[in-house]
Amino acid sequence: MNEAGEPRGDEMVSDTALGTECDLAHGEDESLDALRLALEDLRSEIRAQLPESRRASSGANDVDWLGLFEELRQRLATLGMKERFAAVDEFGMDVQALARSRSILDFLLDRYWRVEVVGVSQLPRPGPCLMVANRSGLLPYDGLMLSHIVERFGPYAERPRFMVADWFITLPFAQPYLARLGGVRACRENADRLLRKGVSVVAFPEGVKGAAKTFRERYQLKRFGRGGVVRAAIENGVPLVPVGIVGAEEAHPVLFKSHLPARMLGLPFIPVTPTFPLLGPLGLLPLPTKWIVSIGEPICLEPPGDDAHEELLISRLTEDLRLRIQSLVDEGLDRRPSVWS
Amino acid sequence: MGEPACIAVTGLDTFLGQRLVERLLARPGGPRVLGIDLQRPLRFAGRIDFQRVDLTNPTADGQLARILLDQGVEVFVHLAFRRSPTPDLEYDHELETIGSLHVLNACAAAKLRRLVVSSSTMLYGARPDNPNFLCETHRLAGHPDAHCVQNRIEVENLLARWTPRHPDTEVTVLRRCWVMGPTYTDHVVRYFERPVVPTMMGYDPLLQFVHEEDMLDVFEQAARASHPGVFNVVGRGVLPLSMLLALAGKRRLPLPAPLLYRLSNYPSQGQTGDPPAGFYDYLRYLWVADGEQTWAEFGEPIYSTKEAWISLVAARRLERYR
Known part of the structure; x- marks a missing residue:
């Protein structure tokens, strides 16, 4: 049964890498996280090579404005829904x-x-x-x-x-x-x-x-x-x-x-x-x-x-x-x- | 058996057809897709082969069989079903039941490797004597007033008789529950989109949704690899109707049952309204399907019922501010 589940993850990654997905699926989170970590490592390496005076100011530029905007949009759209406790068990007991x-x-x-x-x-x-x-x-x-x-x-x-x-x-x-x-x-x-x-x-x-x-x-x-x-x-x-x-x-x-x-x-x-x-x-x-x-x-x-x-x-x-x-x-x-x- | 070389898809104009073909074409080195429909789909121009077949035509089975043999089709994905029921009962029956009969005849003649058919968990029927979870083996009771459900039950009965007589062809039947998501629309979604939602007084049924991406995932896997059997394509978890509406900040308008049935019948008989007769029974009694078998075969769904619902409501809210 597990074999059937495994290729699914690969498919999702390849799909999204090609940019055909309209929605962000959760399945790609892992690969994105790995990418983000690698980027962070690279940044800290570059920062270590910079002269002392510029080290402090260089951190301010890596704000992901588009991501932030998207995040805010999503937060706004689901306002009052995700936080709300709404759960019953599978037989409807609340x-x-x-x-x-x-x-x-x-x-x-x-x-x-x-x-x-x-x-x-x-x-x-x-x-x-x-x-x-x-x-x-x-x-x-x-x-x-x-x-x-x-x-x-x-x-x-x-x-x-x-x-x-x-x-x-x-x-x-x-x-x-x-x-x-x-x-x-x-x-x-x-x-x-x-x-x-x-x-x-x-x-x-x-x-x-x-x-x-x-x-x-x-x-x-x-x-x-x-x-x-x-x-x-x-x-x-x-x-x-x-x-x-x-x-x-x-x-x-x-x-x-x-x-x-x-x-x-x-x-x-x-x-x-x-x-x-x-x-x-x-x-x-x-x-x-x-x-x-x-x-x-x-x-x-x-x-x-x-x-x-x-x-x-x-x-x-x-x-x-x-x-x-x-x-x-x-x-x-x-x-x-x-x-x- | 690896990936099939050629996949034929009917119903290219439906949501499922469009998105599934997009997914099949997305991977390089994927299968060749043969579209079968009434109109040449412009969005896939140059990317898929196309053959025009009218499934309601009495000679459609022979025509289809010849195409399948000529093109070397290995997998047939049959999606030519109405998304929402229409007032044209006769054409619905011709397209859904007789069209499927033609497809089955053609598939038998062409000795296909695999046949994937889209179906619905609504076929189990919303009844007071349903258990809380309906298995794939449960009787398809349907609803006497909902012709779209009755047509599809006939299709499933045809399939149940066809499958043992053609052991060389693997048959996958995917019964999906109500689909929710940012881009999917049908009469159910339109019903839930209203700011004030009429409900049945005194009843608060448990409902279950599947997210459009989860559903597409299952259909894509079924088209690409071998998963014979009948599967309930559903999301995890159930929520009562009142809780769903409260989550979305919608008002409910509880109406007594006889009034609601009558109110829903007049517009659909007058060919103006949306929810057809019998729709409200699905908001009265239980008809939750058991998805354990599907999750074991195709993997866990990403979205639960609640998340699928939230994604629909969030998408509609964002549309308003665009």
Whole structure:
């Protein structure tokens, strides 16, 4: 692969030496620097041979006026652009936006939901892991909180990303904020890419089914997709970490789902909570329930040897994972005296 | 296999054609260039050979094959595509799809060594179910309303069928994303040049650009040496639309989606406006392509997305003060 890259430099130099390039390319900088150094050596040699009286004044003449003018022109043209910090990572997470919203996230974590975190020390280190949690609520507050918890208390250098189901990630007005805060569309390609780069991922295999749970069905985990999480963990060689989140499911108690107006708006359903749509956008505010986040023991998976039973094995592992999370959730529910405290 | 002795280039009048031929001619002892177009390009007078072929002509394939054989062409660079979509849907289709079909037929008859075709990452389509990075193997979903994209998808489908049947010819398909730079212009650049840029309310997609020089570098390498395969020609890094506009000090005008679609449709149907139907989907959903394979094969790009954008904005600012 490197051989392919090498001749490129030569081509650039020869092109620019002939003066056919309109733009100054960065590639020629090296050869120009070498030239400049050689010129500087020559100048100092000449200066050393000059008589004492002229030595001091001779330095003033070598100002490159044209270069200076060009430099000034370029500076003027890019004024206010190059200096400005504008950078997001390749999945659109914005470090500055995160830093700005840190105090809000901390407030939500410590004061609003009074999140009790159990078992952070269980997180496998080093390296990334695939956290799997129960999904609940309308907006992905649970994923946001879990990745914030792991960044604050966990052992990883990179903030974990949380996966968001398809229609949330393209929801107007929510989409820009979700991406800035570390939300990523839930699909195998994204999970693989993040795990390969060493970034942990929070997945909610219940998907939209989980978000659509009504209040009566709370804390009963739905079917886990088609085994995508287990497959992703095996293929990337990362441990699975089951996480049970208690409290998020009462933050948006969905009484029932309305389908007909939703179809007109192109949404899968419209949740009716005690406050939404009654109070308008204000009703989207989550309730201040008490949260318990319990992080379970990591599961290290070996790649299955023979592929005759692979499908069966993966579906069994997926079901096993679901039961573990269910028991974590049940334990959390037992620890909590009431929804509010 | 060293450098090819003769390279044929179609679409000499496009930005890519002009600049690529300049680059090929720049090195002494380089290949002979055979231009194939409708009009004799005056800027290359005396420096290249020229043959007039109308690719929309039903007999263009036979004519082209004879020329390729007579001139001993080894490498064919097919760039005869519209830079911006035009209101003339029928001619666009004839030129892009049928013209490419004629080129493929002629190349098969002439048993070429290499064929380089320009394509676009817009062919993947901007869709809500795209992953954050689209690989070269991803399905080409396109956009039902954008005829320019549909034409090129047909070209790629033709190519995908043609390539395995002609194993002697290496095929390089270069899919480029939106190009930015001091001298490049197309409908996308014209859209971004406005002082007030209409955007879709509630959406802020990640965008990715490639600098014109980086793109030309890749095309030149593909013409000179063997790099078979499909490649996404993109710059490093992505930036959200709002951040790009803030960098350039431009205002954004967020409009609700239905209104924006309607507003963009009327002028393009009335054959006066620039961004065609379906353009705004590309400012709504993700369609960022993965360039790892290209960077490994052709070398690192010099400009990142941000630098390509800055070079465009800086060039336009300087023009204003000239």
